[in-house]
Amino acid sequence: MIKETFRNVDAHIMQRAKEVVEQSPAGASAALQALEPVLSGSCALVTAYDVRSGLLYTAVTGDSRAVLGKWSQDGTHEAVALSKDQTGFNEDEVKRLNEAHPGEEKDMINPRSGRLFGMAITRAFGDHRWKYTLDFLHRLKADFFDVGPRPNYKTPPYMTAEPEVTVQKVQTGDFVVLASDGLWDHMSNEDAVECVSQWLAVKRSGKTPVVAEEKNVRLTVDKEGYGTWEATKENFSIEDMDNAAVCLIKNAFGGNRRDLFKGVISQQAPRSRYVRDDVTVQVIFTKDPYETK
Structure with a gap:
């Protein structure tokens, strides 16, 4: 349910902007306003605690992070990662992108900076230049003052808002x-x-x-x-x-x-x-x- 909710929120934002643009003449204020929420992006980090089971659910999209301080009988706390940053330094993210976009491995992620077409994260809400089709991005540049697609942009979407979800038992x-x-x-x-x-x-x-x-x-x-x-x-x-x-x-x-x-x-x-x-x-x-x- 958490994953579906994240996906649905992002799809609503992206699709609404696209529909308004498709129904608008060049430079229309309604289209420009509808595009505002997708021009930039946002990460998300959510935790939900089930009091009956004592389980903590953690969902992350982007590079915010949750860490558990796990109490032990000697009075100290051990660090337990509840999430993993979704960047080009995350091997699982690199594998996911390479499998989804075969033949583009050298174009997508800069191994030195870990950036995906210049972006520090690999999952986010919004960030239209990593999701819309090439043709649509060209139209936004020509008719709505956008900056156009990233270099070597071929088979979007490259980003998703779907989170990774972990489950951890917690204690007093x-x-x-x-x-x-x-x-x-x-x-x-x-x-x-x-x-x-x-x-x-x-x-x-x-x-x-x-x-x-x-x-x-x-x-x-x-x-x-x-x-x-x-x-x-x-x-x-x-x-x-x-x-x-x-x-x-x-x-x-x-x-x-x-x-x-x-x-x-x-x-x-x-x-x-x-x-x-x-x-x-x-x-x-x-x-x-x-x-x-």
Whole structure:
């Protein structure tokens, strides 16, 4: 049902825009408005918990990610991936695309960047230039001010909004981190779970530690040539005891490297695009964080 719902929502968006265009003269405002929802795209990440079975269902389209912090008797939490990013670095996605578009393997995905015809993800809602037919994209360019198809575009659709769905048993004491790639660009599954685990321990102790600021900051260079950094527990700053998600974001963007954090968070468009990606984070607890036992 989850997969069908995702597919139906995307099909409705794409088909409605196409029908309005087909009934409209060139440049018509109604067609341009109908096209707005499909010109760009969106990822989706959904979890649903079945209270009777204790099962957590996770559905993902795109590169947002869900990670379970699985509680153990020794009081620690183990990171368990609930989803896998759908990009050109995902071998299952590469195989799916190659099987669906034989003979186009060299044209579709750039092995260095993992991009599908320039796009960082392989599944999404919208993103019409990875779904509409070649002829229709040419018409949009000629009559409705579109930019036209991607180079080497032959046998669409290349993208789908259908999610991958996983099922995981959860227990009291577990927690789930749901986040967009703005977090995961800088923080591993394990470090995200460790950060929330430390936040829980501090919250229950009632004693917020003093932060020792780190001034010796070094950036690395990513696959596309931009400066980047990794958030690891050595630079954690466990603060913001009213909100674990805020704590995660602040640590992903610098932690105790205060100058780095202030620089990253303060950038405005257009520079911000090259500094940080959009970041949305939710942390869901199966046990009240205020409980001390």
